[in-house]
Amino acid sequence: MNIGDKVRLLRAKEQGVVSRFLPNGMIEIEIEDGFRVPVMRSELVPVSPLEAERLLKNNPYAAQKTVAPATPSILANQGVYLAFVAVNDREYTLHLINNTDWEFPYVVGEESAAPGGGTQFRGLQSGVLKARSQQKFNDHYLHASFEGWPTFVVQGLWFRAGKSSLRQPLVKRFKARTATFFKSKTTVPVLNQPGFLTQLDADTSESDATLPNSNRPVQPKSVTLRPDELKAEMLRSKSDQEPVSVDRPSAVVDLHVEALLPNGVGNRSPADLLKLQLTTFERTLENAIASGMNDITFIHGVGSGALRTELHKRLGQHSNVKFFEDAQKQKFGYGATKVTIR
Incomplete structure (x- = not known):
């Protein structure tokens, strides 16, 4: 059973498409109204594309019945x-x-x-x-x-x-x-x-x-919630949330306060400004790793050296950083650090 496969519940009439595998033998399926529900793997069976056709052929009274319009088949949209x-x-x-x-x-x-x-x-x-x-x-x-x-x-x-x-x-x-x-x-x-x-x-x-x-x-989408579906959604583990997409950052990131706050620092203290620089650094580095970049350069300036020292400390402890070095000395002196990602 793979993502995108069509399945049917053993103890209910609903059919759906496998959208994700969850821990503890659970599988998330998307039913026709767009609502996603977790179901035990043992409660699901694959739906053969020929199943409905064969059932119709084997029914001798099928031609004498008024057949309702067929429900549009569920598309496998992911995979x-x-x-x-x-x-x-x-x-x-x-x-x-x-x-x-x-x-x-x-x-x-x-x-x-x-x-x-x-x-x-x-x-x-x-x-x-x-x-x-x-x-x-x-x-x-x-x-x-x-x-x-x-x-x-x-x-x-x-x-x-x-x-x-x-x-x-x-x-x-x-x-x-x-x-x-x-x-x-x-x-x-x-x-x-x-x-x-x-x-x-x-x-x-x-x-x-x-x-x-x-x-x-x-x-x-208009979604109708049934009590059993709502209960299952409420019990869903918070660790199973959908992954968050990330933006690919620029190859060179300026951490100067003037670049981060072009409209002025307002009433922020030096501690607040340093926190903003470090938060921007952490977020940008993680986005670079997640988007598959090979390297990224951070411009931190020389100044007192506090920001550079803290960046190097954090880079030295990061498991996804292969190495880092002073970069673009001819332009920034020792005011920039190039990070090579594993």
């Missing part, structure tokens, strides 16, 4: 992955998986540091993935050079023939990290082979279908 499958004990192949009911026109490439600074993009392949299909890429990635793997960039659109909701384009960057990559081994959907898997569309849904620049307003 786009990057998968790394071992060729041998030294190399991996890269696969793009589309386990949804949408066609997925895509562009896949690699982002890496340019020799003269900044980043450069190398296109790998483009095409259209049909629903429930996968594409294997020609490049092999060596286990021995794992730390030097590039940041993978996937850009994609969503397409279904006929009437459907307009969905936002997918743009995702993925940087493999030792601390998490090798814990993600599982059975790859569609391929049905073991591999290392990362989901690219975990934070998108049909509710964000209208583009920000569209003239058509987004209409909120």
